[in-house]
Amino acid sequence: MARVSVTVWLLVCALCGLSGFWVSRRRPRTGEPATFAAFRLAGRAAPALRTGLNRDSARRSVRHLRCLLGTASLVVTSTDQVLAGAGDGRPGDAEALAGARAVAASGRPYLADGVVAVPLVVDGRVVGALLACDAEVTGGLVRTVAEVGRWVSGQLELAELEVSRRRAVDAETRALRAQISPHFVYNSLTTIASFVRTDPERARELLVDFADFTRYSLRRARDFTTLADELTCVDRYLLLERARFGDRLRFSVQVAPEVLAVPVPFLCLQPLVENAIKHGMPGEVRVVIRDAGPEAHISIEDDGVGMEPARVRDVLGDDHEGGIGLSNVDSRLRQIYGQDYGLVVETAPGKGTRIRLRVPKYRPEPSPL
Incomplete structure (x- = not known):
């Protein structure tokens, strides 16, 4: 600047x-x-x-x-x-x-x-x-x-x-994929394997869900997608995690139809849902997306153990091992829309965690900062 x-x-x-x-x-x-x-x-x-x-x-x-x-x-x-x-x-x-x-x-x-x-x-x-x-x-x-x-x-x-900014965004997207792939791929394939003999039809359905998720998350990087596509990715992810955790994981998704076509940064929701499952199990994960005039307001909430405020700062820090998903999304939102559009994390020990973000309905044009 x-x-x-x-x-x-x-x-x-x-x-x-x-x-x-x-x-x-x-x-x-x-x-x-x-x-x-x-x-x-x-x-x-x-x-x-x-x-x-x-x-x-x-x-x-x-x-x-x-x-x-x-x-x-x-x-x-x-x-x-x-x-x-x-x-x-x-x-x-x-x-x-x-x-x-x-x-x-x-x-x-x-x-x-x-x-x-x-x-x-x-x-x-x-x-x-x-x-x-x-x-x-x-x-x-x-x-x-x-x-x-x-x-x-x-x-x-x-x-x-x-040019440097765009290279940094691409590098962050690649880093985000690297964070998703090892843990999720291993756990998903292990879960699917457990159904091969006991419930072959369920195993086939989960394989299709897994293929859809990986096709989306590992495709060639693009700056933007739509909320509808991001939610499809989240839906496949939640189905696979539900197969893994069973009744210990409950989730609900509420979306205003008016915002489905809103352009959003690629892979901006799934890491937040993954974080909610990681810190909220066993429990319920709720995704709520509302129409707010010129913006879409998104909330991902769990009723898990919550965190200390200092822990939140650590998770959002660039040097926190394992927090790359949240820090990646936070930094990309600020780079694209401005410093007022980062993640807002509301949490306390024993009170669960809510992550909120705002996304303008327009797709910003590339600018020289």
């Missing part, structure tokens, strides 16, 4: 600083302040840049960046190829790449006849260059191109952060 704030601050400083230079070269629309015009152009370039530095993002942003600078032309390069250009009098590819290599080697602006080249830097690495071309290269132009280069670098860093 700090890196994002620094980037926003750099944007404000850069745009306010260059607006005076920009207005001296290009008259803004009637009644449109120069600073607002600069922000408008930067805002048009930002979405493309936040996908990373490539031909498509360069092509979609270069025209807006050239208008922002007010130069005759602008070229965007990686370290080894020209990605896009806009305007008249652009240098040839060989000349542009020479400028890009010069700034990559030094990390500083490069000046040639009518050309200002500045580096694009992501995480301390030069990944490309901006080359602004104009009839006259002044000190003001050099400073302005350098500021825009820093702003573009900030957008590219945000793109890198988004």
Whole structure:
């Protein structure tokens, strides 16, 4: 979050600083302040840049960046190829790449006849260059191109952060699967084996339930599924656990039909139900999902032994062995929806445990944090 704030601050400083230079070269629309015009152009370039530095993002942003600078032309390069250009009098590819290599080697602006080249830097690495071309290269132009280069670098860093965030979410999903698979697979297969001779029909039904559960939980990771699919997974899981524990496990599921299509993070309910069974046996597990206007409110409750508050903090901590299911769900909810959307755990010794979570009905668009 700090890196994002620094980037926003750099944007404000850069745009306010260059607006005076920009207005001296290009008259803004009637009644449109120069600073607002600069922000408008930067805002048009930002979405493309936040996908990373490539031909498509360069092509979609270069025209807006050239208008922002007010130069005759602008070229965007990686370290080894020209990605896009806009305007008249652009240098040839060989000349542009020479400028890009010069700034990559030094990390500083490069000046040639009518050309200002500045580096694009992501995480301390030069990944490309901006080359602004104009009839006259002044000190003001050099400073302005350098500021825009820093702003573009900030957008590219945000793109890198988004990639890292998605990799972290995928890693957490893989970790969650690893936590489910060893214990549950062994216990389920052992339970099914116990019915093979005494009740073959029951064994066949449980095998189908087991196949459905594993097909869902071990499929290729996706960020979102629906509450209906998550509940189907929970239903199969509960049937298998009921076969294992018999009458010692009781459960009920109440769902408002209006929320079945709500998009939710993949594998966000089953770990909470598993936790309720683990700490609530013997006893009853209740899953209640209500329609709450713009949100779906979900509650997983057991009437088991409960926990001390310090134990809850330990279970939700990243370093708690065996608590990866809860900590994984909690961290993913906060990453996706914001810090206000983590798990809420209500418990006390001898009072059972209730885990509550809220899920917005919309599916959030990917963002650079």
